[in-house]
Amino acid sequence: MKRLYVFLFLFLVCSPIFAAPNLTQWCFNEESKFEARTIQWKYCIFLTEGSKNSDVIYHFHGLGRENIETGGWSAISGHYGLAVRELWAKANFDPPTVVSISFGELWLLAEKNSSAVSGLYDFLVSIVIPKIEKNINSNIGLIGKRHLIGESMGGFNVSQMVIKKPSLFTKAAMICPAIANLSPFATEPQIAAYIARTGANVDRVDGMILMSRYFFPTPEDWMKHSPLDLAKEKLGVDSPQLYVSCGDKDEYGFQEGASLFAQIGIEKNINVTWVPISGGLHCSVDPTSVARFFSN
Numbered sequence: 001m002k003r004l005y006v007f008l009f010l011f012l013v014c015s016p017i018f019a020a021p022n023l024t025q026w027c028f029n030e031e032s033k034f035e036a037r038t039i040q041w042k043y044c045i046f047l048t049e050g051s052k053n054s055d056v057i058y059h060f061h062g063l064g065r066e067n068i069e070t071g072g073w074s075a076i077s078g079h080y081g082l083a084v085r086e087l088w089a090k091a092n093f094d095p096p097t098v099v100s101i102s103f104g105e106l107w108l109l110a111e112k113n114s115s116a117v118s119g120l121y122d123f124l125v126s127i128v129i130p131k132i133e134k135n136i137n138s139n140i141g142l143i144g145k146r147h148l149i150g151e152s153m154g155g156f157n158v159s160q161m162v163i164k165k166p167s168l169f170t171k172a173a174m175i176c177p178a179i180a181n182l183s184p185f186a187t188e189p190q191i192a193a194y195i196a197r198t199g200a201n202v203d204r205v206d207g208m209i210l211m212s213r214y215f216f217p218t219p220e221d222w223m224k225h226s227p228l229d230l231a232k233e234k235l236g237v238d239s240p241q242l243y244v245s246c247g248d249k250d251e252y253g254f255q256e257g258a259s260l261f262a263q264i265g266i267e268k269n270i271n272v273t274w275v276p277i278s279g280g281l282h283c284s285v286d287p288t289s290v291a292r293f294f295s296n
Contacts, residue, residue, distance in 0.1 A: 055146070125165060145166055201252070
């Protein structure tokens with residue numbers, strides 16, 4: 001309750017940061033106890049003044065893009081969020097509120113396992129989203145529909161929410177999602193075949209495998225989070241409308257996994273927008289189709 005009062009005080013009396021014309025930004029640093037551990041996290045609310053849209057888009061950033069205060073949906077960077085907002089303005093579309101969340105430079109929504117960095121999925125669902133929405137509902141207005149967007153690492157995190165909590169969200173966009181048609185416990189021949197098949201960079205693939213094993217220490221842990229395996233099993237009538245995009249020259253080879261994820265959704269009769277970007281590297285974005293996806 002004390003934290004809510006602090007939020008209300010800041011909301012009413014502090015001068016907000018104007019990151020772009022008609023865009024107001026509030027950022028908050030949090031520290032929460034969760035299962036005998038202290039987790040530091042932060043979030044920024046990006047509100048377009050005068051918008052009558054009560055929907056909220058939750059944004060998950062990519063690797064190393066944790067500076068959500070001056071990057072991401074803020075106008076101070078060249079992030080695709082700025083281009084999307086400009087396209088919405090040209091189309092006279094009332095933008096939803098965007099909430100960008102960060103747990104630091106590197107984070108994956110792993111369910112609790114033997115890794116010390118696991119458990120963020122449970123924390124996000126049970127603590128983070130309810131706390132953010134309590135603040136928004138109390139100080140801005142009742143939330144309408146929830147949507148999701150994430151790029152690269154954030155795209156992987158979006159996949160976990162889409163698969164495991166589908167009824168929470170109406171639309172979800174996965175941009176250059178870190179979805180590889182390769183297990184982090186693959187054999188050397190399997191890794192070599194993946195690199196040859198996708199044209200991926202060897203060093204990028206090695207880094208991807210190390211990062212995955214950091215969060216998913218065993219093959220059993222990985223199978224509980226593998227986007228392609230889970231999509232085959234769990235995507236269905238309750239799944240949100242999907243936008244999936246990737247450059248066809250992605251250095252991680254993610255174009256193959258992204259395409260397969262989109263195809264699984266299509267085969268399960270989900271409304272899927274698949275946008276391959278010709279010649280696009282990691283992480284290529286088509287702001288026009290992203291803006292259209294959320295405004296239609």
